[in-house]
Amino acid sequence: MPGIDTDLLVIGAGMAGLTAAARAVAGGRSVVVVEKSATIGGSAQFAGYAWTAPSHEVMEEVNPNGDPALRRALVDRFADGIAWIRSLGIECADAVTVLRYGTGHQFDTNGYIDECRRRIRDHGGELYMSAETLSLLTQDGGVIGARVRLATGEECEIRSHATILATGGFQASPELSGEHIHPAATEMQLRSNPTSAGDGLRLAEAVGAASGTDRSGFYGHLIPTGVRFRDTADFVALSLYYSEHALLFNLDNRRFTDETVGDHLTTMDLLEQPESRGLLVADARVYREWITGSYVEGAAALDKFDLAQRRGGRCGIAENLDEFAYLPEEWGYDGAAIADQIRALDAAGPDSQPPRRYDSQALDEGPYYIVEACPALTFPFHGIRIDEHGGVLNAKGDTISGLFAAGSDTGGLYNRAYTGGIAPALVFGLAAADRAVADLTPPVSTC
Known part of the structure; x- marks a missing residue:
């Protein structure tokens, strides 16, 4: 079976995944992105604002049952996320009020997505479309990459220092929606991309990851x-x-x-x-x-x-x-x-x-x-449990070595509450990328 070695493997090319990959290549790291769809962007293609609660007090008021560490991280790092978007040359409008209690910025999400892709490729990153991730590779209890079926039908092992799951949630799976949201959720129309069907959750749970609280709700x-x-x-x-x-x-x-x-x-x-x-x-x-x-x-x-x-x-x-x-x-x-x-x-x-x-x-x-x-x-609030750096947690609350998650694949941040979807994908996509490659020596070349 052919193999690829890389510093960072990102599974999913939506807002969270492309943010993480662009951040890593900007730091000189080798990156491989795997996307099951024939197009990039996921549900971020249909968004237009990055917004969240403007303070810890407001976040606690509107989202009292969310994970405290994730709530704090989202509020504290939101401004850095907006600065990152602007650093790529994407214009963000001045802050406006969103949903009465939030603050956010309108920006061209599709322009941002395209710029992330351009930078990934210009820095030598690889982007595989129409590629199915079959399983994660493990060693000594940690994750060391994934087994992937490429668009050609060929199977490939991608070995990586770190892997980020960013497949966009499970809203396109009636079975998972009925199980984790509500039995009636199987009948809801989908106002998001049609390919986010729980791949990230399935992959994470197969290696012992914990997931969020059932009946914690959804955004729609x-x-x-x-x-x-x-x-x-x-x-x-x-x-x-x-x-x-x-x-x-x-x-x-x-x-x-x-x-x-x-x-x-x-x-x-x-x-x-x-x-x-x-x-x-x-x-x-x-x-x-x-x-x-x-x-x-x-x-x-x-x-x-x-x-x-x-x-x-x-x-x-x-x-x-x-x-x-x-x-x-x-x-x-x-x-x-x-x-x-x-x-x-x-x-x-x-x-x-x-x-x-x-x-x-x-x-x-x-x-x-x-x-x-x-x-x-649009997307569920139940998902993979992470720490404030995007590290995936097991049932004991310990991080699983080499495995990270961001975006709508994650759970715990919201519990029947909501303060934005693009902002967490941005903030935790950046956090996961930074932590995933923090202890690397000079970059490993893709082969």
Whole structure:
């Protein structure tokens, strides 16, 4: 079997993997990148912001059950991550507020991906596409590379000082999603790349790695039920970000969560409701201020209700609350009961139950814009356990020699909370690369 020797093997060519590889070659290290897809970039192709909590206090408030060491590392190293992007000549916009509590920078993720690839190749790194990683190579309890099937069908052993797993999570595996997220997760549409099916998790667990807490949630957004994604632009266009200013009712005709904490959190809660669908109700004020506006400063504005209606979603306009009684029977809701609850919520104001902590304004201005919504999945929070340097941990909490992970392959950072996806991929991709090659003597040549 032919072999390759390298300082660093990176499995996965998304945001985390390409960041790690570009960092390592910048330090004069030899790098091999293996990607199962025919294209690079993973789900980062569809992103546009790197953002996270601006302080430890905010991080602890919004993500109290996340691993403390990972939380601290993300906050502390975020600025260095932005500086790294800029060092590659990629423009990052000035900081803006994201999801009410975060701070982040808009940048050209596809430009960044292309620049990482260019630098990897210009520095002698190898990038193998359409290549399947079959297993990790081990010696004395540590990882020393991987066995890979190349696009030609030839199998190859890649021996490395260190290996980084960055395959993008397991959202494309209904089996793993149903096991680790929720049984109903198998039915969610995928708003990410279709090739992240748990390869990193499988490889890591096969050599004794620990994984994150089950039912720790996922990142996703509400979308109109019955509307299929036509292309990747729909991942953003169809996401009903404005739900944090609206009201959401389940099939029992009741609110079940505080919508105002954020659409990404409401999405997790809706997954666990009957049939994982609910009626999203906004009034004219919400339509005017939020449905037709920009979700994040700098993002394009789009009339989400109009798009959902044009694409055949379950949508309707009620001129007043009395007209809720005419909701189509086949939808399965009691419109009159929902209207009564809206009246009661408007009267209760800040004392509504569940509370509406961040927007308790009454929804009392007709017409009302009604969309039936369901959750869509971007990536899971369950994954490989790592330390703050990206080192993979075993069940005892010890690092597995030679093995690292970054990006959506990892677990522990978030537990039913979220402060960005690109930022952790960036921060821990850099951390893993730095630690993976820290003790190397002058570079080993690829052969």
